[in-house]
Structures are given as structure tokens and as C-alpha cells.
Amino acid sequence: MSETVLIADDHPLFRQALSLAVTRVLPDARIVEAGTLAAAAQAVAGAQDLRLILLDLKMPGAVGYSGIAMLHAECPSVPILVVSSAEASVAADEVRSFGAIGFLRKDSDLAQIEAAIAQALGGKAVRAAAESPQTPLDAIRREVAELTPMQFKVLLAVLDGQLNKQIAHGLGISEATVKAHMTAIMRKLDVSNRTQAALVARSLGLDLRH
Known part of the structure; x- marks a missing residue:
């Protein structure tokens, strides 16, 4: 059975770009797309052999970082790579605290996206260039992620x-x-x-x- 990758983003063209990156890293992957958080949660519930979730922060049904926390709670063993237009200096450390394996800016080039996907699939944390130091809130975020x-x-x-x-x-x-x-x-x-x-x-x- 082929491995499944979920791409959750409300922009069809960007989902297409992410699909291309995924197939270059994992040629036999079965790609499932979702345009809302509800559709993503439904896809996670029904997915077989889910290997990776690529998630946009701002999509219908998402509230702040709730999308990460919700999907991480549903499948804690599956890495979640956030691909967002949010500022890395603000969001990068926070998304990991909520359970994501890393953060990537949407304006990253295809090679950077492919490299981040490969890292996430290998279980390695994906770090943005500008991440702020850990804060006391990060410990609480980790509790929410649990x-x-x-x-x-x-x-x-x-x-x-x-x-x-x-x-x-x-x-x-x-x-x-x-x-x-x-x-x-x-x-x-x-x-x-x-x-x-x-x-x-x-x-x-x-x-x-x-």
C-alpha cells in the first residue's frame, strides 16, 4: 500500500505546488488534498498509512494554532509540517510547541520545500532561519499539544x-x-x-x- 501525504491548504494552486514537491521526494505517495480544517480532520480519520501532513495556518475552520493542535491530537505520531505566509520569527517556534515538526514560509523555493519535506519524513525537525528563543509559554503549548x-x-x-x-x-x-x-x-x-x-x-x- 502506498504511503499517504495530506496537503491541507485552501489555495488550489499552492496545493498543486506542494503536490509536485511531495512527488519528487516520495514518488509513490498517495496525495490527499483538503481545503478546510474540517476536511483535513476527516481525511486524517480515514487515511491509511499517513506519513506526513502539510498544513497551512490560515484556512477555513482554523482558529489561530488550533489546526495544528487538533490534527496532532488525532494522529500524534504523524509529522505536521506547517507551510504558511506567517512571519517565521513569530510562528516558527510556536507551531512546534503545538506539535508540528517544523515551519516553512510559503515563499520558499521548490528546492527548500522539497528539502523540508524530506526532513519531516525522516523525523527531523524543520527549523526556519529566524526563530525566537523559547519562552515560558512554550511549555504550556506543549501541554495543549498533549x-x-x-x-x-x-x-x-x-x-x-x-x-x-x-x-x-x-x-x-x-x-x-x-x-x-x-x-x-x-x-x-x-x-x-x-x-x-x-x-x-x-x-x-x-x-x-x-
């Missing part, structure tokens, strides 16, 4: 201002399960209530009002 898919969905619902009853209805789980997830989330974020959890999440770039 949330389960359901815990992350609960956290996003809290950010959206939903009550436990609404969250339970929206996710198809019981209120008791929501409370259990919130307890685990607060423990991982080292906070004592849901308001503090929301504040921490917003400080990490997960604010739904972005």
Missing part, C-alpha cells in the same frame, strides 16, 4: 462561551464526561477553573475571535 482530540474540542467550546450542557449536546457526550475532560484540561494547563483555562488558551493563539 490534549486528546475530545479534550481539545471541549476546550474550544469553552473558548466559545458554551456551558457544560451545551458542550455535551454539541459533542454527543454526557455532562459528567464534559466535567471529567475539563478537570483533565485544567490539570494540564495548571489552572483552577474554566475561566483561567480560557484565558491561557487565548494567550496561546487559540482565541475564536481571531
Whole structure:
């Protein structure tokens, strides 16, 4: 069975360029494309032998760095290489803290993209030229990256201002399960209530009002 690479970007022409780069590095790869975060999550759930995810930060359904955290929670063993127009000095270290293997600017040339894809497939971190030093927030970002898919969905619902009853209805789980997830989330974020959890999440770039 051929190995699968997911390309998640809302620009068809750029997806085509990434497809070309992937086929040069991994000629037999099965390439799956997604134009929204929801489509990417669906593709991840159904993909066989997924080797790599190429992800744009700004695409429909993505909230700050939520796309990375969500897909990393769904498949923590699969490397995620962020390919974005964001400033490397701002985003490069943050995307890795949320679970990505590295960051690459969209204006990189084809040779640089191919090299980054090869590094990511080999499990090597892809570093941008201008990355800022680690900060205390990076440790918290790593905790967010360790949330389960359901815990992350609960956290996003809290950010959206939903009550436990609404969250339970929206996710198809019981209120008791929501409370259990919130307890685990607060423990991982080292906070004592849901308001503090929301504040921490917003400080990490997960604010739904972005």
C-alpha cells in the first residue's frame, strides 16, 4: 500500500505546488488534498498509512494554532509540517510547541520545500532561519499539544462561551464526561477553573475571535 501525504491548504494552486514537491521526494505517495480544517480532520480519520501532513495556518475552520493542535491530537505520531505566509520569527517556534515538526514560509523555493519535506519524513525537525528563543509559554503549548482530540474540542467550546450542557449536546457526550475532560484540561494547563483555562488558551493563539 502506498504511503499517504495530506496537503491541507485552501489555495488550489499552492496545493498543486506542494503536490509536485511531495512527488519528487516520495514518488509513490498517495496525495490527499483538503481545503478546510474540517476536511483535513476527516481525511486524517480515514487515511491509511499517513506519513506526513502539510498544513497551512490560515484556512477555513482554523482558529489561530488550533489546526495544528487538533490534527496532532488525532494522529500524534504523524509529522505536521506547517507551510504558511506567517512571519517565521513569530510562528516558527510556536507551531512546534503545538506539535508540528517544523515551519516553512510559503515563499520558499521548490528546492527548500522539497528539502523540508524530506526532513519531516525522516523525523527531523524543520527549523526556519529566524526563530525566537523559547519562552515560558512554550511549555504550556506543549501541554495543549498533549490534549486528546475530545479534550481539545471541549476546550474550544469553552473558548466559545458554551456551558457544560451545551458542550455535551454539541459533542454527543454526557455532562459528567464534559466535567471529567475539563478537570483533565485544567490539570494540564495548571489552572483552577474554566475561566483561567480560557484565558491561557487565548494567550496561546487559540482565541475564536481571531
